[in-house]
Amino acid sequence: MPLPVPDLCVPFVYDDSCFDLLTNAEKEVVSAHSVMVHYKKGEMICKQGSFASHIMYLEEGLVKIYLEGNPKDLILSITPHKNMMGLQALFEGNNTFLYSISTYTQTAVRMIDIQVFKQLLRQNAIFAFRIINLLNESTSQSYGRFLSLTQKQLHGRLADILLCLSRKIFKSESFELPLSRSDLSDLTSMSTESVIRIMKDFKDDKIIDINNKSITLLDIPRLDTISAKG
């Protein structure tokens, strides 16, 4: 049975904005019914279960999108700027956020009235089709993580996340990590102690280098092997 090679990466990234598909008149409607909100590091942008009055577009910043669990959270994705957030709240009869979002850095979010957004979907099918694309891309990576979290053991899961952060978020094998070890544990669904221990294992084996918050992937092929073997 062939092993699927899912996009294990955390975020979904679209280079061009979906708003390009709107007419000028529609863009003006968006402008008229949206506001920019600025957040500091560590603030919560939206709360799981609360009423979703807005669809959000992350103009600037880095955030985590997570499910609140008991007692640990599960981070669904680390999302960089230029991404839509909260689209999954778009369903009839239950306009509540499926997840919470909070910031790692200073962040600017465009908040678009959800009724206005729904109206755009109903009147502009090309735009709606693009939103379907976004949702499905997000689902696709979510399935990859599903397999990673339920079938791999600790070393494989952590390798997955380190590779993803390097390739998709920071786009460099060396980066300053704004996430704490506890965040990594919420991403990999393991205890914080295990994250620390395995990071040390990787460091001892010269697979990565750690200096406080700074991380360098030294041996990516080895990480790929660890990721593949589970």
Place this chain on the structure above:
Amino acid sequence: MPLPVPDLCVPFVYDDSCFDLLTNAEKEVVSAHSVMVHYKKGEMICKQGSFASHIMYLEEGLVKIYLEGNPKDLILSITPHKNMMGLQALFEGNNTFLYSISTYTQTAVRMIDIQVFKQLLRQNAIFAFRIINLLNESTSQSYGRFLSLTQKQLHGRLADILLCLSRKIFKSESFELPLSRSDLSDLTSMSTESVIRIMKDFKDDKIIDINNKSITLLDIPRLDTISAKG
């Protein structure tokens, strides 16, 4: 921190068909570009990773939608009739099935040409909006399972699945289970032996009754407690 109460149930169920939102002309286009295919028990309807040439509508039957893992699969949902399948394959540049689907019973599937389906999405925004609803409902239950599988231990996970099967699929506290213990293990991400052992635990504790393939939930409040406590 409040515990979210996600819809842990496996399938997404829409009573009214999304096709009602099409015009008569569009319905005819669907008819003209779709075929009914009949499957026997245990057959595969679509294969993860293969080219998605069709969107599928399950007219009759019961199927499992699953990710192929190594060595174990992960069942994403048990889906009864009157549901769309394969919608997640709808994204540009990568029209491949994200999952495999195979049947538990005799099954009839309407296969709709994916290009025709995409065209409908682009020209009928109301229809597209309904599809967004379907996708989001599916994502919503998928998140619930995500938490269940990563945070609960075996008894909680199995309780979740038994409750879901009873409430959402068979709509009775007593039902004939077409899934094997191994399927239950793919649903709960545990070993087959553990499924068998925990089923016995539940039976010994008079929480359920098992007779071969026939299952009766005797103490649903207790199952709810086990589900909640993890």
Place this chain on the structure above:
DNA sequence: ACTAAATCATGATCCACATCATAAAAAAAC
């Protein structure tokens, strides 16, 4: 009906990982 193949069942063993405890280092608060 008889054989072959899945499926179900149960016990024994082992280990991956969480949990607990305790401390050092870093960051934040004052």
Place this chain on the structure above:
DNA sequence: GTTTTTTTATGATGTGGATCATGATTTAGT
């Protein structure tokens, strides 16, 4: 700059659950 809090680190201990082995049932195949 000193205290308080948060984050990182490491070792000791316990256990949930996988794995292995073996047999009993049930189902499917001929």
